Amino acid sequence: MPQQFEQPQSQTQETHEDDVLAQSAPQSADQSQDQSDVLDDILNDIESTLETNAEEYVNSFVQKGGE
Amino acid sequence: MPQLRDSGTRTLHATEPVPSAEMDGFCRIFGVETEYGVAVTGVEKPVDAGQVAMTMFQPIVSRSRSTNTYLTNGSRLYLDVGSHPEYATAEARAPHEALAQDLAGERVMRGLALKAQTRLRETYGEHATVHVFKNNVDSAGHAFGCHENYLVRRFVPLEAVEHQLLPFLITRQLYTGAGRITPDGFQITQRADFLDEAISSATTRSRPMVNTRDEPHADPDAFRRLHVIIGDSNRSQWATWMKLVVTHLVLCVIEEAFRRGKPSGFEDWAFIDPASANRAVSRFLDAPDAALTLASGETVSALALQRRYFHAVALFVADHREAMDAAFAVSTSMMKHATDVATDSPTAVILGEWDRVLQALEAHDYEALADRVDWAAKRRVFEALRRRRPDVTAIQLEQLELDYHDVANGHLYDSLVSRGQLHQLMTRDEVERAVHEAPQDTRAALRGRFVEAALASGAQFSADWTHLTVTAPERREAILLDPFSAEATAEFEHLMAILGR
Numbered sequence: 001m002p003q004q005f006e007q008p009q010s011q012t013q014e015t016h017e018d019d020v021l022a023q024s025a026p027q028s029a030d031q032s033q034d035q036s037d038v039l040d041d042i043l044n045d046i047e048s049t050l051e052t053n054a055e056e057y058v059n060s061f062v063q064k065g066g067e
Numbered sequence: 068m069p070q071l072r073d074s075g076t077r078t079l080h081a082t083e084p085v086p087s088a089e090m091d092g093f094c095r096i097f098g099v100e101t102e103y104g105v106a107v108t109g110v111e112k113p114v115d116a117g118q119v120a121m122t123m124f125q126p127i128v129s130r131s132r133s134t135n136t137y138l139t140n141g142s143r144l145y146l147d148v149g150s151h152p153e154y155a156t157a158e159a160r161a162p163h164e165a166l167a168q169d170l171a172g173e174r175v176m177r178g179l180a181l182k183a184q185t186r187l188r189e190t191y192g193e194h195a196t197v198h199v200f201k202n203n204v205d206s207a208g209h210a211f212g213c214h215e216n217y218l219v220r221r222f223v224p225l226e227a228v229e230h231q232l233l234p235f236l237i238t239r240q241l242y243t244g245a246g247r248i249t250p251d252g253f254q255i256t257q258r259a260d261f262l263d264e265a266i267s268s269a270t271t272r273s274r275p276m277v278n279t280r281d282e283p284h285a286d287p288d289a290f291r292r293l294h295v296i297i298g299d300s301n302r303s304q305w306a307t308w309m310k311l312v313v314t315h316l317v318l319c320v321i322e323e324a325f326r327r328g329k330p331s332g333f334e335d336w337a338f339i340d341p342a343s344a345n346r347a348v349s350r351f352l353d354a355p356d357a358a359l360t361l362a363s364g365e366t367v368s369a370l371a372l373q374r375r376y377f378h379a380v381a382l383f384v385a386d387h388r389e390a391m392d393a394a395f396a397v398s399t400s401m402m403k404h405a406t407d408v409a410t411d412s413p414t415a416v417i418l419g420e421w422d423r424v425l426q427a428l429e430a431h432d433y434e435a436l437a438d439r440v441d442w443a444a445k446r447r448v449f450e451a452l453r454r455r456r457p458d459v460t461a462i463q464l465e466q467l468e469l470d471y472h473d474v475a476n477g478h479l480y481d482s483l484v485s486r487g488q489l490h491q492l493m494t495r496d497e498v499e500r501a502v503h504e505a506p507q508d509t510r511a512a513l514r515g516r517f518v519e520a521a522l523a524s525g526a527q528f529s530a531d532w533t534h535l536t537v538t539a540p541e542r543r544e545a546i547l548l549d550p551f552s553a554e555a556t557a558e559f560e561h562l563m564a565i566l567g568r
Contacts, residue, residue, distance in 0.1 A: 038486055039451040045482035046448075046467065050459075052108070054466040061106035061198065061469060063116060063151065063205045 089551045090220065090289055093319050093387070093394035096509065096550045097165040097311050098216035100155040101300055102147055103176055103474070104205055107187065109194035114187065119197060120150040122183040123176075130522070137530045139503055139519045141511030142168055144175060151211055152176055152199065157511030158532075158550045161395060162311040164506045167493055169307055171501035173201060173474045180475035201300045202472035203257035204247060206465075210261035213300035214278075215311065217293040217318060218285060218550065222325050225279055228293065231333035233276060234361075235317050235376050236297050237345045238369040242424045243310040244349070245299035245472075246442025248465050252353065253449070255442040257299045259349030263342050276341065284532040285550050293318075297345070302472060302480050304492040305439035309424075312417045317376060319391060320383045332379045336372060337362045344369075352446075355431065370428055377421055388414050439490045444483060445471060512553040517545075520566040537565055 105116045105123070124134045124146050134146035141157030154172030159165035176199050184197040204210050219228075244255035254260075262276050276297035283292045295314070301307045317333075324331035338344040339360045347357050348369045358366040367375075384391060395413040427435040436443035445468060452459055452467070471479045483489045505515030517535045521528040527539040536544045543565055545558040555563075 036451075038488060039448070040455075041486055042448060042479075042482045042488065043452055043455055045486075046470070046478050049467065049470050049478050050463055052466075054460065054462045057108050057466045058206045058462055058469065060108050061104060061116075061200065061205045062207045063104050063209045063211065 093322075093391045094160060094551060095315055095318070095394065096216075096218035096285070097159045097162055097315070098156050099165055099169045099307065099311075100153060100212075100214040100216065101169065101172055101201060102151040102153045102211040102213065104200040104202060104211065105150060105152065105180075106198045106200070106205075107191070107195055108198065109192065109196045110187075111192035111195075114191055114195075117150040119183060119187065120146055120152055122186055123152060123179040123197075123199075125186075126179070126182065132527075137514060137518050138175070139505070139515050139522070140168065140171060140501060141505030141509075141515040141518075142172065143532075144172075152179070157505050157514065158509040159506045159511070160508050160551070161506075162308055162315065163492065164501075165311055166304060166308045167497055167501035168506070170304065170493055170498045174498060174502050176201075177474050184475075196476050198469070198473045198477075199475040200469060200472040201302060201474050202245065202247075202469065203300055204261070210258055212258075212296055213298055215295040215298055215314065217295070217314065218283070218290050219293045219318060220322050220326070221283075221287075221289055221291050223291075223318075223322055224325075227321055227325065227331075228277060228279075230337040230362075231321050231331055232293075232314075232317060233341055234333075234336045234338055234344075234372060236276065236295060236314070237338065237341060237348055238373045238376075239310065239313060240297075240299070240345075240348050241351060241369060241373060241428055242436065242440050243298060243301065243306050244440075244442045245301055245306075246445045246468075248461070248468050251350070253442075253446060254349040255351050256345075256349040258297070259345045262297060262345060276345065286548055299441070300472070301441055303439055303441045303444065303489060305420075305490045306441055308492055309420065309439075313421055316380045316384070316391075316414070316417060319387070320380055323383070323387070333376070335361065335363045335365075336375065352433075355428075370425065374425055374429075377418075377425060380421075381418055384414055384418060388412060438488060441471075444489060448479065448483075508553055510547045510550045510552060513545075513547060513555060513559055516568075517559075517562065517566075520563055520568045524566045526566055535559070535562060537562060541565060 105120045107114055107116070107119050127136055127144065128134060130136065135143075136145065137143050143155040145153050147153040154169075154175060156165050156168035156172065159168060180197045180199045184195060187195045187197065201213075203212060240256045240259070245257050246253065246255050247257045249260065276295075278294040278296050280294060281287070281291060283290045285292070298310055301310070321331050321333065339362045344359045347354070347359060350357070351369065355370065356368050359369060359372070360366050391414045392412050424436065424440070427433070433443050434447060437447040438444070449464055449467070452464070467479060470477045473480075480489070484491065505511040514530060514535060517528070518530065521537065526537050529536045529538055532550075533548055534544060534546055536542070543562055545556065545562045547556070547559070
């Protein structure tokens with residue numbers, strides 16, 4: 001986890017762990033924005049995907065198997 | 068049923084192996100092999116996946132005269148059976164380096180796909196769209212894999228892997244599963260319904276969870292390469308990192324137990340029926356407290372068993388943290404981020420993440436996992452979509468679920484990332500660097516230099532994990548048996564001299 005090392009390392013271990021988690025909170029999104037608003041934005045982003053032919057899309061994906 | 072045999076390639080390495088300096092500590096070599104699925108939509112006439120995959124690999128074939136090559140970052144890129152593009156990361160000592168390499172693979176695949184798309188549009192129409200899925204099941208129910216490799220000290224017997232590690236691997240899917248819409252409803256894993264054997268030396272014939280094919284790509288007397296098949300392909304960076312680091316910690320406990328001739332504490336945790344336990348874990352959302360039966364006759368839930376592993380590992384770490392941190396700290400690329408290494412403990416960070424994710428599961432707070440666990444991220448979006456559009460069809464949800472895995476033209480994953488809803492462990496620049504640069508503290512560094520020099524000089528070359536060969540104008544080979552060593556050997560220097568370096 002590279003970010004953890006970009007932080008000043010002066011804290012005690014416990015607060016350090018808290019920092020790592022704090023960083024996992026949304027960063028680029030507006031912090032004050034309600035979570036449901038963010039979900040609305042995401043649903044808007046994928047609207048065009050849902051307008052395509054789902055049947056064709058799903059059925060086009062057939063492999064012969066691997067491993 | 069479970070086969071336990073060493074299908075040996077031990078005689079392959081006839082040269083006298085140099086004992087690795089890394090036998091004693093907790094150092095490990097990590098690797099991830101990812102098979103991708105290919106599809107095309109929007110075409111004016113039919114084209115099969117095989118042809119799309121071949122078009123993707125056209126630049127590789129013209130460069131290497133083969134669909135199997137190594138890149139300057141030390142990784143392997145090839146076209147597997149069934150037209151699966153596959154990418155195997157170069158040897159990494161640090162899990163986050165393996166993550167960077169795996170993400171570099173996504174970027175390589177995306178680049179190949181978009182180039183192929185441009186070519187295919189000349190023949191199949193301007194709307195032809197190539198999809199490259201980093202997932203594990205196609206629409207017809209064919210499964211393919213994401214395999215993790217861990218170099219494990221050979222004194223750990225295969226029986227211990229089966230009895231002590233497998234229950235952990237099965238239950239770890241609670242937070243590493245990628246999730247999938249199945250005829251049985253939403254499951255938290257992609258692959259559980261396709262794996263039937265616990266341990267086997269084959270992968271294509273049967274579907275084992277751990278493969279024992281004995282190709283250590285290292286000193287066979289010192290190490291075996293544990294080939295874990297049970298895992299899903301992850302888009303979440305956190306999930307890829309997490310499955311490597313937590314599995315590493317559990318392996319450390321098992322290794323130390325055999326090194327000292329003492330019990331690990333995991334001896335009685337084997338499932339009486341691993342395949343059915345695996346399917347039950349995958350249906351966690353239907354029955355979070357489902358009782359799984361251990362070989363001892365005791366019953367326990369998947370989550371409670373994970374908690375037991377957590378407690379045992381935490382106790383072990385309390386006694387060994389310094390040595391375990393040291394195994395990570397030798398990684399120079401990890402060090403360069405450190406401002407004060409002394410107060411920093413990667414092992415404590417891993418335990419902290421593990422504890423919190425188990426706490427969220429114990430509280431049934433799946434929303435709290437949606438920024439790092441793939442299945443929870445998908446589930447959150449699906450539920451929001453159902454609220455907005457109650458008429459959304461099953462096939463639309465399936466499409467969206469596939470779109471999440473599409474590294475070439477997908478929208479959902481990118482939207483989640485750009486809106487800050489998925490925890491990122493790597494910057495774009497770090498991933499871009501990993502596309503071109505090998506890890507500098509393993510054998511991969513030498514392979515990377517070799518490939519770069521060979522391509523620059525136009526010499527014909529071949530490589531595998533332990534061999535580097537110039538085939539023309541003069542045949543010359545270097546063998547690199549110690550994956551932990553980035554030190555150039557005389558043989559290697561001679562090879563580089565032939566290439567004008």
